Amino acid sequence: MSGAKRGGGLLVAGTTSDAGKSVVTAGICRWLARQGVKVAPFKAQNMSLNSFVTLEGAEIGRAQAMQAQAARVEPTALMNPVLLKPGSDRSSQVVLLGKPVGEMSARGFFGSEGSSPGKPLHGGRQEQLLGIVTDCLEQLRGTYDAVICEGAGSPAEINLRRTDIVNMGIARAARFPVVVVGDIDRGGVFASFFGTTALLSPEDQALIAGYMVNKFRGDVSLLEPGMEMLRGLTGRATYGVLPFRHGLGIDEEDGLRVSLRGAVRESVVAPPVGADVLRVAVCAVPLMSNFTDVDALAAEPGVVVRFVDRAEELADADLVVVPGTRGTVKALQWLRERGLADALLRRAAEGRPVLGICGGFQVLGERISDEVESRAGEVDGLGLLPVRVRFEREKTLARPSGTALGEEVTGYEIHHGVAEVLGGEAFLDGCRVGSVWGTHWHGSLESDGFRRAFLREVAAAAGRAFVPAPDTSFGALREEQLDLLGDLIEEHADTDALLRLIEDGAPAGLPFLPPGAP
Numbered sequence: 055m056s057g058a059k060r061g062g063g064l065l066v067a068g069t070t071s072d073a074g075k076s077v078v079t080a081g082i083c084r085w086l087a088r089q090g091v092k093v094a095p096f097k098a099q100n101m102s103l104n105s106f107v108t109l110e111g112a113e114i115g116r117a118q119a120m121q122a123q124a125a126r127v128e129p130t131a132l133m134n135p136v137l138l139k140p141g142s143d144r145s146s147q148v149v150l151l152g153k154p155v156g157e158m159s160a161r162g163f164f165g166s167e168g169s170s171p172g173k174p175l176h177g178g179r180q181e182q183l184l185g186i187v188t189d190c191l192e193q194l195r196g197t198y199d200a201v202i203c204e205g206a207g208s209p210a211e212i213n214l215r216r217t218d219i220v221n222m223g224i225a226r227a228a229r230f231p232v233v234v235v236g237d238i239d240r241g242g243v244f245a246s247f248f249g250t251t252a253l254l255s256p257e258d259q260a261l262i263a264g265y266m267v268n269k270f271r272g273d274v275s276l277l278e279p280g281m282e283m284l285r286g287l288t289g290r291a292t293y294g295v296l297p298f299r300h301g302l303g304i305d306e307e308d309g310l311r312v313s314l315r316g317a318v319r320e321s322v323v324a325p326p327v328g329a330d331v332l333r334v335a336v337c338a339v340p341l342m343s344n345f346t347d348v349d350a351l352a353a354e355p356g357v358v359v360r361f362v363d364r365a366e367e368l369a370d371a372d373l374v375v376v377p378g379t380r381g382t383v384k385a386l387q388w389l390r391e392r393g394l395a396d397a398l399l400r401r402a403a404e405g406r407p408v409l410g411i412c413g414g415f416q417v418l419g420e421r422i423s424d425e426v427e428s429r430a431g432e433v434d435g436l437g438l439l440p441v442r443v444r445f446e447r448e449k450t451l452a453r454p455s456g457t458a459l460g461e462e463v464t465g466y467e468i469h470h471g472v473a474e475v476l477g478g479e480a481f482l483d484g485c486r487v488g489s490v491w492g493t494h495w496h497g498s499l500e501s502d503g504f505r506r507a508f509l510r511e512v513a514a515a516a517g518r519a520f521v522p523a524p525d526t527s528f529g530a531l532r533e534e535q536l537d538l539l540g541d542l543i544e545e546h547a548d549t550d551a552l553l554r555l556i557e558d559g560a561p562a563g564l565p566f567l568p569p570g571a572p
Contacts, residue, residue: 061195062556063096065225065261067205069236069246074268076117077539078235078296079204083125084540085549086200094198095121098187099136099206099220101146103343103380107466111451112152113137116346121204124536132190136183136219140341141380141427150186154449184219188227195228200556203230210253212572222258231263231560233293233552238277239269244284248567251288255571263560264291266547269298289565293555294547299538326356328521332513334359335371339414340388341380344468347411348375350499350528354509356520365393372516373407374398376414378496382443382471383428386417386435395436402438407489407512415484415492416443416471426470438490440477445470454495458482459511461503465495489515500528 066082068075079095086093097118106119112131122129131152138146145159194201209221209232217223225232234250236243247265254262265284270277274295281292336348338361345361352359360367368374376398379385389395398418401408410418419441422433426445435443452467458481465482473494478485484493491508499505506522513520543549 061198061200062559063191063195063201063203063228063230064552064556065203065205065221065228065230065232066266067209067221067225067232067234067250069208069234069243069250070240071207073235073237074296075204075206075235076121078266078268078543079202080121080124080536081296081539081543082202082552083121084536085543086202087124087126088540088544092127092197092199093125094127094194094201095125095133095204096191096194096201097134097204097206097220098191098224099138099183100134101138101140101206103139103341104346105137105139105149105344105468107451107453107468108152109453110152111453113149113154113449113451113468114152116344117204120536121202123532124539125202127198132194135187135190139343139380142341147380150183151190152451184223184227187219187224191224191228202556203228205232208250209234209258210250212253215255215571222254222261225261226257229559230261231555232261233264233266233555234262235266235268237269238267239271239298243267244280247284248287251290252567252569253571256566258571259566260564261560262290262564263555264293266293267295270295271298288567291548291551293551294543296542296546299542324355324523326520327523328356328513329519330513331356331358332372332509332516332518332520333370334373334375335362335368336360336375336377337389337394337414338363339377339379339385341384343378343380344412344496345377347377347496347499350505351375351509353528353531354505354526355523357509363392363394365397368394368397368401372518372520373409373512374401376408376410376417378412378414378468380413381428382413382416383422383424383430383433385413386422386433389417389436398436398438402488402490405489405515407515408438408491410439410484410490410492412467412469412494412496413471415439415441415494416469416473418490418492419443419473420476422471424471439485439487439492440475441485441492442474442476443471444474446472450494454483456482458498458504459507461501461507463495463498463501463504465493465498465501467494468496469494502527502529 066075066079100115102115104116105113106116108129114134118134119129137149140146205221236246251262348359351357418438419435420437422443424445450467450469455464475485478487482493482495509522
């Protein structure tokens, strides 16, 4: 494959959202990278509140950054040219080639309505972005042996097919074969495979090469008759049956759609080192973004992380994290309505630890001036940190590094709010007052030495006999997860057939399933 002038590829589609497209794409990337194939991930359009900043200063979905790590390449804006960051159920910020270009309603993006005030969005029509995303894909194909594309939702969203640029739209433009992933743990996977295919036009169906079953539990031989019947009905093969595995939900895409209420994350690697565990409560604020920040805490043996939305759930927490959010003023109002704001004030007065990250940092300050995100004007913050925040139209996108608590730290910044720190002890780009810390830096807790030093401070303030494990490496744990995804593909998928698809495209003569697209 390395001698090919223009790389081949594959689109991983799904019968539904959360069918497993992101992890299957990452698994294929890791498997190919281990074979010596120069491979890149690609998602034409992503809707997510979890994002990342590339070395070039571009904002892309965290899922594509994770997939790039699986492929052992540096992520770039080409891998996710369109990113939608929801600001409500009806509108999103549009990030084009790594830079924000305006806010747009769903009707404006998928239909003909123009954008709200700001830079023009190519007439406000999604189909006009097809040329941009196709160009990005072609640039990747000119550099890499293979490009593994991830779709979004389902390719059978018949109401959106005319303006689709992320599923069959990009597959048709690139002539890429498509493998449809289905989550059998939800049930109805055979009907979903058949129905997804049968709702597509003949031209789209010609690229649907086959299927992949995800999250299977039990004896695969019991599934084989169904797969044979599916082949008889569709003329298409099943390219793999991936078993259910715990702990593979790395870098989830969507903090708006996925409710984390009551979700618990903790290390399954090792028992606590010290006599006590540390309990971390994360306020599940509206439009929560980059909640993956706390994954590094959860990776520590003896640290239990849970997402909460009631004041009483903070009572036994040794550390409360107020995470990033796409709606700082909305999150502040929500904290007050839920009684969480008063609970945070009481914690600070008692010297009990609180950490604010990005929007959570802004919430902890004295005052917020926002004519950009919420357009609420002047709003009082919680007043726990001597910080004043002013929202600017220009978004800060950066990859800072520095030292804190005597340790080296790296992170990334994604925010419109500019913080003026008026006092307190310096803490990264923010400050610390007593047991309240605040910073704009996402990802700082992935720096192992800094994370351990921070947890020692938290344990001392909380009066816990907690000892951070001396050898926990978040980067190594992430690599293990990515290797596990590669193992799933290598051991449970027909890799020879997948390689043929990537090199040669969809098989000729695939049958049409009626009724087709309306």
